[in-house]
Amino acid sequence: MTTWHSPTQEKIEIRTAESAVRTIALAGQPNMGKSTLFNLLTGLNQHVGNWPGKTVEQRQGSFRFEEHAYQLVDLPGTYSLTANSPEEVIAREYILREKPDLVVAVVSAANLERSLYLVSELICLPVPLVVALNMIDVAEQEGVQVDAAVLQAALGVPVVPVVATKAKGVKDLLNEVELVFQGRRILMPRLPEVTDEHRLVIDQVSDLIRPYVPGIYPVDWAATKLLEGDVEMTARMKALLPATRWMDAHAILLQHEDAILSIASGRYAWVERVIRAAVKRPRLGQVSLTDRLDRWATHPVIGLFVLAGILGLVFWLTFALGSPLQEWLDTAVVAPVAGLVSGWLAAAPAWLHGLVVDGVIGGVGSVLTFLPVMVIFFASFGLLEDVGYMARAAYVMDNFMHLMGLHGKSFLPLFLGFGCNVPAITGTRVIDAPAARLLTILVAPLVPCTARLAVLAFLAPAFFGGAATLVSWGLILLSLTVLVLSGILLNRLLFKGERTAFVMEMPLYHLPNPRTIGLLVWQRALSFIKKAGTVILVMSAAIWALSYFPGGTLETSFLAKIGGLLAPVGGWMGMDWRLTVALLTSFLAKENSVATLGVMFGSSQGSGLAQTLAATYSPASGLAFLVVSLLFIPCAATVAVIRQETGSWRWTLFNIAFMLVLSVGAGVAVYQLAVAVGV
Amino acid sequence: MALNAMKHSLAELKPGEHAALIEIHAGKGALGRMSSLGFTPGVDVEMIQNYGHGPLIVSVRGTRIALGRHEAEKLLVQRAAA
Ligand SMILES: Nc1nc2c(ncn2[C@@H]2O[C@H](COP(=O)(O)OP(=O)(O)O)[C@@H](O)[C@H]2O)c(=O)[nH]1
Ligand SMILES: [Mg+2]
Numbered sequence: 001m002t003t004w005h006s007p008t009q010e011k012i013e014i015r016t017a018e019s020a021v022r023t024i025a026l027a028g029q030p031n032m033g034k035s036t037l038f039n040l041l042t043g044l045n046q047h048v049g050n051w052p053g054k055t056v057e058q059r060q061g062s063f064r065f066e067e068h069a070y071q072l073v074d075l076p077g078t079y080s081l082t083a084n085s086p087e088e089v090i091a092r093e094y095i096l097r098e099k100p101d102l103v104v105a106v107v108s109a110a111n112l113e114r115s116l117y118l119v120s121e122l123i124c125l126p127v128p129l130v131v132a133l134n135m136i137d138v139a140e141q142e143g144v145q146v147d148a149a150v151l152q153a154a155l156g157v158p159v160v161p162v163v164a165t166k167a168k169g170v171k172d173l174l175n176e177v178e179l180v181f182q183g184r185r186i187l188m189p190r191l192p193e194v195t196d197e198h199r200l201v202i203d204q205v206s207d208l209i210r211p212y213v214p215g216i217y218p219v220d221w222a223a224t225k226l227l228e229g230d231v232e233m234t235a236r237m238k239a240l241l242p243a244t245r246w247m248d249a250h251a252i253l254l255q256h257e258d259a260i261l262s263i264a265s266g267r268y269a270w271v272e273r274v275i276r277a278a279v280k281r282p283r284l285g286q287v288s289l290t291d292r293l294d295r296w297a298t299h300p301v302i303g304l305f306v307l308a309g310i311l312g313l314v315f316w317l318t319f320a321l322g323s324p325l326q327e328w329l330d331t332a333v334v335a336p337v338a339g340l341v342s343g344w345l346a347a348a349p350a351w352l353h354g355l356v357v358d359g360v361i362g363g364v365g366s367v368l369t370f371l372p373v374m375v376i377f378f379a380s381f382g383l384l385e386d387v388g389y390m391a392r393a394a395y396v397m398d399n400f401m402h403l404m405g406l407h408g409k410s411f412l413p414l415f416l417g418f419g420c421n422v423p424a425i426t427g428t429r430v431i432d433a434p435a436a437r438l439l440t441i442l443v444a445p446l447v448p449c450t451a452r453l454a455v456l457a458f459l460a461p462a463f464f465g466g467a468a469t470l471v472s473w474g475l476i477l478l479s480l481t482v483l484v485l486s487g488i489l490l491n492r493l494l495f496k497g498e499r500t501a502f503v504m505e506m507p508l509y510h511l512p513n514p515r516t517i518g519l520l521v522w523q524r525a526l527s528f529i530k531k532a533g534t535v536i537l538v539m540s541a542a543i544w545a546l547s548y549f550p551g552g553t554l555e556t557s558f559l560a561k562i563g564g565l566l567a568p569v570g571g572w573m574g575m576d577w578r579l580t581v582a583l584l585t586s587f588l589a590k591e592n593s594v595a596t597l598g599v600m601f602g603s604s605q606g607s608g609l610a611q612t613l614a615a616t617y618s619p620a621s622g623l624a625f626l627v628v629s630l631l632f633i634p635c636a637a638t639v640a641v642i643r644q645e646t647g648s649w650r651w652t653l654f655n656i657a658f659m660l661v662l663s664v665g666a667g668v669a670v671y672q673l674a675v676a677v678g679v
Numbered sequence: 680m681a682l683n684a685m686k687h688s689l690a691e692l693k694p695g696e697h698a699a700l701i702e703i704h705a706g707k708g709a710l711g712r713m714s715s716l717g718f719t720p721g722v723d724v725e726m727i728q729n730y731g732h733g734p735l736i737v738s739v740r741g742t743r744i745a746l747g748r749h750e751a752e753k754l755l756v757q758r759a760a761a
Contacts, residue, residue, distance in 0.1 A: 080715035084708055113740045114717055229707050261703065264714035265721070268740070290743070291727075300730050395745045398734045407747060408734065432712075501709040502747030503716065506736060 021062075022181060023071045023098075027091060028106035029118050030077035031507045033134040035059075036164040037106060038074045039519055048523050051076075051090050056429065065174045068181075073100065079114075081121040082225065082260070083232035085432050095125055096216045102128045102177060109139035109146045109161070110508070112275050113268075120267040123157065123189045124221060128180055131159045132173055137166070138510065142288065144279060151278040156188040165513050192270035194224075198263065201227060201256055208249045212240045226253055228260045290388075290508045297389065298506075303396035310389070311415070314380040318419070318450070322373035326454075329372065334365035354548050355541060358599075363540025367532050367589045367637075370420070371525060373450045377419035378524045382517035388509040398502060404487030405495060407502040410440040414483075417447030421638045422531070423524060425645050433500035439490055441645055442655050445634035446483040448476055451590035452630055458594050459629075462610035463622030471623070479630045482662065490658075531637055536589065539636045543588045547581075547596075554600055559584065573628060573667035574621035574675070583625070583632060590635050620674035624667045631663035689746075689754040690735065692726035698756035700724050705753055716744060724756060 028034040038046070042061025051058045059074035075094060076087035083089050095103060105122050107115035122129055133148055152159040158176045162169035179185045194202065205223040213222050225233040226249070238246050296302050338361045345353045384390055390412055398408035409431050417424030424444045431437040448456070456475060460468040547559040554560060562584065563570075563577035570580040578600045582593040594609075601612045613622070633656045634642065643652045692698055700722050705713060717740035718724075727743060728736040734747050746754075 079712070082711050082715065084712045084715070111741055114742045117715060117717070229711065231708070260711055260714055261720055265719040268717065268719055268722075294728070294736075298728060298736065300733055391745070395734055395736070398745075398747065399732075408745070433708075501705065501712075501750050502734060502745065503709065503712055503750060504745045505716070506743040506745050508743075 021069045021071050022102070023073065023100040024177065025073045025075050025095060025100040025103045026106060027075045027095075027103050027118065027122055028077060029079050029115050030505065032077070032106045032108045032111075032115055033164040034074060034077060034106045036513060036516060037104075037132065037134070037162070037170070038072060039515055040164060040167055040170060041070075042072055048527075051086075054086050054090060056086055056090055066178060068178070078118065080118060082228050083230045089232050092125075095122075095127055100127065102130060102180060104130050104132050104173070104177070106132045106134050106164075108135040109133050110135045110142055110144060112144075112146060112279055113271055116271040116274060117264075117267055119155070120192045120270050123155070124191055124218075126218060128187055129157045129189065130173070130176055130180060131155065131157060132164075133159050133161045134164050136161045136169075137163045138508070144281065146275075146280075147278045151274065154190065154274040154278060156190040158185055158187075190274075192267050194266060195262060198227065198256070198259060198266075201252060201259070204252055205249055208245055208252075209237055209241060212237070212242075212245075214240075224263065227256060228263055229253075229257065288508070293509055294392070294506075297392040298395050300396065300399075303392065307393050307396055310384070310393075314377070314384075315418070317380060318373055318376045322376045322450075323454075325372035326369045329369040330366070334361065334369060337361060338365065350552065351548060355544055359541045359544025359548075360537060362595065363544065363588060363592070364532050364537050366591060366595060367536050368529070370450060370591075371528065374419055374528060375521055375525055377416075377450070378423070378521050379517060381416060381419075382520040383512050386512040386516055388507045391504060391506050394504065395506070403484060404439065404443070405491035405500075406436050406440060406487065407500060409502070409504060410436060413440060414444055414447055417444050417449060418453075419450060420528075421445050421447065421449050421634060422528070422641050425638065425641045428645065435495050436500045438646060438651065439487065439495060441642060442490055442651070442658070443483050443487045445638055445642075445655065445659060446479060446486060446631065448479045448630055449590065451635070454591050455586075455594055455629055456626060458610070459613070459622065459626060462613045463617070463619055463626070471626075475626055475630055478627065478666075482631060482666065486658075486662065531640075536637060539588050543585055543592075547585070547599075554581075569664065572671065573624040573664070574618065574671040575625055575628075575667075579617070579621070579625050583628060586629060586632060586635070588636055590629070593629060620671055623674055624671035627670045628663045628667035631659060631666055633659045633663070686755045686757060688752045689724060689726075689737065689756050690729070690748055690751040692724075692729060692737075692756065692758070694726050694729055697723055697725050697759045699759065700754060700756050702755040703753070704755075705750065709750070713750075717742060718754065723759075724754075 026034050026038055038059060038061065041063045043063075045063065046059055046061030049058050050056065056076050061072045061074075063070050063072065073094065075091040078088045078091050081088055081092045094100070103122060103125075105119050107119060119129075119131060131151075133146060133151070136146070139146060146161075148159045148161045158180065160169060160173040160176050162173055164170070176185070180187070202220060202223045205226055206219045209222060209226075210219050213219050222233060222237070226237060237249070241249065297306050338357050341361060342353065342357050345356060384393070393415070394408035394411055396408075397411035401407050401410050410428070412430060413424045413427030416427045421444055424447060425441050428437045428440045428444070431440055453476075456472050460472045464471045543559075546562075547554050547557050549558060551557060559581050560577065563581035566580050567577050570576065575583070578597065581600070582596040585596040586593040597613065598609050601609055617625075633639075639652060639656065642655055643649060646652060686701065687698070689698070689700070700718060701720060703710060703713060703718060703720070722739060725738040726735065727738050732748070734745050735751055736743055736745050737751075738744075
């Protein structure tokens with residue numbers, strides 16, 4: 001029989017900072033409506049960046065309420081504050097180190113038991129806490145009734161019911177926050193208990209570490225994290241404590257290796273007691289909407305068809321709507337702008353004219369025309385994510401992803417790669433195991449993005465006429481096969497077939513929120529435009545310079561020389577120096593190869609070029625060129641983001657080298673094979 | 680609720696069956712993640728979907744959670760008597 005040690009209740013003091021900006025941190029588990037609340041309060045007054053030194057998104061924003069300025073920080077969604085991933089460390093370090101004036105914990109009334117688990121941790125930290133009891137509407141639909149007043153009494157901190165998607169109760173929430181700031185709410189948080197046995201251990205460990213714990217960490221709290229086996233805190237204390245002291249502490253901790261389970265049980269026992277009076281359970285046996293939809297969406301066979309259907313629809317939308325828009329941007333915006341600027345620069349030196357018109361406008365302009373395609377793709381994805389479908393897609397693809405030693409979660413970023421590899425690689429942040437994340441990043445550039453599909457769509461008919469569609473599908477399949485094989489190979493060689501645990505929450509389905517999706521698309525588009533204006537701008541100018549100097553023509557340029565040097569390798573693939581150069585310029589942006597060929601053959605990108613190419617090259621050369629184009633080294637923007645997300649030039653260079661070998665190997669094989677069978 | 684004394688792996692439960700979780704065998708990282716998601720000793724787990732291969736879905740503390748079969752096999756449960 002366990003006896004519970006009763007915790008002391010302490011009154012939390014409010015740091016009154018009159019007139020200054022008040023900082024509030026939003027904390028919560030994933031899918032509690034934290035971002036919805038954040039967006040509602042800050043609107044477009046928000047800034048998205050990264051947490052310092054981490055590849056975790058950071059959102060900050062500001063708003064005013066009753067003549068006070070507030071700074072709002074959206075902490076990463078975490079199930080707990082124990083370090084299972086960088087997110088938990090960020091959330092707790094922010095609270096302890098940056099000391100926000102107040103923390104608002106967002107919990108779901110429809111899922112109170114699980115969502116209060118985080119509160120059981122937050123309530124132990126030395127910071128004022130207000131609980132936003134969100135999703136009241138969902139709870140009511142499911143027949144769950146939560147009595148906020150009872151919950152507030154049980155927790156000892158203010159609890160305010162809200163419906164973030166309908167902006168209900170948000171004013172009450174801010175009023176409550178105001179009352180706390182005015183010192184008119186006395187916070188008497190009721191803390192979770194610790195068993196006598198663990199109380200003893202925590203006290204022993206606390207005594208050992210006390211002189212060495214950095215001032216920002218409550219000693220008891222640090223000791224508890226050690227007992228929970230927290231990786232980050234263990235490493236930190238090991239570094240701070242003298243070796244002998246650490247050995248003493250470590251010996252105690254070793255005897256309680258499974259303590260996390262009973263600590264978690266203790267917190268859940270606290271949660272159960274807190275909600276016992278406050279929650280009325282629904283009638284049992286009712287089949288919810290989620291149950292009904294999941295019969296199809298997560299079925300091992302039907303689910304795959306559902307997924308294929310949805311993905312087909314997304315593709316159809318992207319190309320049926322996006323491609324005409326892209327062409328329109330190209331002919332109605334980029335071309336006239338280039339013409340206009342060309343006119344202004346008529347008197348300028350030829351190199352300046354070339355740099356601005358061909359280099360900058362040509363390069364940045366053609367990348368920007370991809371914006372509509374990307375917006376449609378991101379909007380579709382935002383919608384699927386928001387309604388709760390993405391977790392289902394990950395679930396049905398889990399088996400397949402095991403082939404590569406990955407699990408379902410890796411499927412989502414890879415799929416995003418069909419739009420553009422850049423968000424695919426940032427999207428790997430959803431994968432919690434570092435090895436699985438790295439492997440996903442390494443294979444992601446093998447997903448044929450819209451730019452490569454556009455090249456394929458233009459060149460396949462030129463080389464293969466009526467068989468173009470068949471050849472295109474064949475080549476896409478080939479890319480994906482190469483992706484899977486590479487995944488299997490890299491997993492064996494680099495990660496020794498390491499397995500990662502697949503544990504993922506399946507959120508309930510719900511109606512999409514246009515504001516959430518709109519903001520997501522807006523931010524993605526903005527960061528894409530920023531990239532076009534910076535990295536891609538510089539790279540465009542550089543590649544243009546290589547294609548112009550020293551002689552002023554492409555044929556005599558550095559790029560042509562490089563192409564000449566590489567000619568032997570090109571020869572194995574049936575490619576002359578012009579195809580080789582076209583391939584090299586695709587490093588800047590994949591669709592550049594078509595533009596480069598246009599420049600070299602002195603014709604527009606229209607039908608003239610297609611005919612010239614068909615007359616110049618054999619189908620075998622054409623096929624090899626397309627294969628290499630699809631598998632060639634990632635574009636500049638992708639390289640930049642691989643570096644950013646892996647934090648390592650070594651892996652980035654490895655990735656480039658790997659794809660170079662792969663593409664050239666495939667190109668040679670395909671060409672020699674095609675020649676042998678007489679294509 | 681009377682419990683059947685036999686220990687089973689969670690992966691053996693059929694959809695609709697309830698069981699009490701008794702042992703969790705998982706790596707350190709997975710243990711922390713799973714316990715914060717609600718997998719603690721004694722908790723009631725309901726099997727939602729299990730086709731005998733591939734991942735499965737359970738309900739724990741009112742939340743649906745997808746688990747790889749490999750992970751589910753390392754959770755030991757006692758069936759609630761029918
Ligand atoms: N019905 C309903 N849905 C909500 C509410 N708050 C958020 N949502 C939805 O819940 C989902 C997750 O919300 P989000 O803000 O992204 O959660 P986060 O993961 O905590 O940032 C989104 O689809 C929201 O539209 C609410 O009060 N009621
Ligand atoms: Mg969010």
